[in-house]
Amino acid sequence: MxxxxxxxxxxxxxxxxxxxxxxxxxxxxxxxxxxxxxxxxxxxxxxxxxxxxxxxxxxxxxxxxxxxxxxxxxxxxxxxxxxxxxxxxxxxxxxxxxxxxxxxxxxxxxxxxxxxxxxxxxxxxxxxxxxxxxxxxxxxxxxxxxxxxxxxxxxxxxxxxxxxxxxxxxxxxxxxxxxxxxxxxxxxxxxxxxxxxxxxxxxxxxxxxxxxxxxxxxxxxxxxxxxxxxxxxVYRWADLLSEALTLLAAEDVDLRAALPPGFLDGPLPASHAADLADRLAKVLADATFTERAKTSLGTSLLATPKAAAHSQFRSLDALAALTETAVVSRSPGMLCRVRFTAHDATLEFAGNYVSGPAFLVPAFTHIAEHERFAIRDLPGDLSGDDRLDLVGRLISEGLLQHESEKP
CATH class of the missing domain: 2.60.120.650 (Cupin)
Known part of the structure; x- marks a missing residue:
């Protein structure tokens, strides 16, 4: 999800x-x-x-x-x-x-x-x-x-x-x-x-x-x-359909088959092309499949390279003294997305990600939904050390910054 x-x-x-x-x-x-x-x-x-x-x-x-x-x-x-x-x-x-x-x-x-x-x-x-x-x-x-x-x-x-x-x-x-x-x-x-x-x-x-x-x-x-x-x-509707077709081709071998040898010399089998188009239309009617195509476009959006938003080194220097009462924040405007299954969770941001067990979903969601928060307020089945380790990892990966160490 x-x-x-x-x-x-x-x-x-x-x-x-x-x-x-x-x-x-x-x-x-x-x-x-x-x-x-x-x-x-x-x-x-x-x-x-x-x-x-x-x-x-x-x-x-x-x-x-x-x-x-x-x-x-x-x-x-x-x-x-x-x-x-x-x-x-x-x-x-x-x-x-x-x-x-x-x-x-x-x-x-x-x-x-x-x-x-x-x-x-x-x-x-x-x-x-x-x-x-x-x-x-x-x-x-x-x-x-x-x-x-x-x-x-x-x-x-x-x-x-x-x-x-x-x-x-x-x-x-x-x-x-x-x-x-x-x-x-x-x-x-x-x-x-x-x-x-x-x-x-x-x-x-x-x-x-x-x-x-x-x-x-x-x-x-x-x-x-x-x-x-x-x-x-912009991502156009045509881009979404193209992404959906690529996803379907990974599951349907007929879409991965080559066009007939010498296909430029004669008409293509129209009925076969229509059948493949029908298969695409059927999966597009499935909201879950369309969401997969949309998610794939979102992944490419997150990966767009840009200059660093701020100096992170002050926060890195302060990691040893980090406590649960510390307040951390992330760059304004930075996109975050939480993806999870029954077994694991991933927090995606700025061409990067941090992943872990599924019990991290509440904490990841809180981080994605709050620009600024105290470490002790992270929800989920986490100990104090767990919260500090998670925030420390996200500071080292460039997503979070120690509020008191902002220049």
């Missing part, structure tokens, strides 16, 4: 993202439907997220040659003929991005793109965790820094929903009408027409929501612009 995901900063984070729009209004009127601009006249609304002063460090300080991808960061500029010039950030002899080259490119009108900033910034990682807890969809964040009178990309569409968080300066967005509603990645247009568009102007502290498929471009004016694009990479 699987208990629901638990988090305790869902409403706070979504409220901050959408303020003063309510979550109910957003999901009923805008989600997957139409753009939403939120002007706030509050430049400090996103205080705590990276600003202009952090861009240099984010480019240079957290790059690993072993895991670096070609699109981790790059430079892009929209040219007069409408196409975009893109080039990689060069590396110096030590494998570190050449920041002087980046400065020169920025001066020449290139926008700086740092993708997957949630793997580099703890503040952005916290934002992602909280939004994943609210949406139950994967969240990733890219950073865009554009000089004044500049444009990075030509008109394009995204195959995921985005929230644009304006952190510095001003940016003017031109948003057109989609050719395809809620497009799949393969339906994404590389250079969509943008003859007619709606104009949205963002200043620091503003938010723009764009559902996937809406063509758009953005330009700066008299000031530079720094924004984060928060991408909501």
């Amino acid at each position: 699987t208990a629901p995901f638990r988090s305790f900063s869902r409403s706070l984070t979504v409220e901050r993202l959408l303020h003063p729009i309510t979550g109910d209004d957003f999901f009923s009127e805008y989600w997957e439907n139409r753009p939403l601009l939120i002007n706030r006249n509050d430049a400090r609304h996103f205080h705590g997220l990276p600003g202009v002063d952090e861009v240099d460090e984010l480019i240079t300080a957290t790059t690993s040659g072993r895991v670096r991808s070609s699109d981790d960061q790059f430079l892009v500029r929209s040219e007069g003929d409408g196409h975009a010039s893109r080039r990689d950030v060069p590396l110096n002899d030590h494998g570190i991005p050449d920041i002087q080259d980046v400065y020169r490119a920025y001066h020449d009108g290139y926008s700086i793109v740092v993708n997957r900033i949630h793997r580099r910034s703890a503040a952005v990682a916290d934002l992602c965790r909280s939004l994943e807890a609210a949406f139950h969809h994967r969240v990733g964040v890219n950073l865009y820094f554009t000089p004044r009178s500049g444009q990075g990309f030509a008109p394009h569409t995204d195959d995921h929903d985005v929230f644009i968080l304006q952190l510095h300066g001003m940016k003017e967005w031109h948003v057109g009408t989609p050719e395809n509603d809620l497009p799949l990645p393969a339906m994404k247009e590389s250079s969509p027409p943008l003859a007619d568009f709606e104009k949205f102007i963002l200043h620091a502290g503003d938010t723009l929501y764009l559902p996937r498929g809406f063509p758009h471009e953005a330009v700066t004016g008299a000031s530079s612009s720094l924004h984060l694009t928060v991408g909501i990479h």
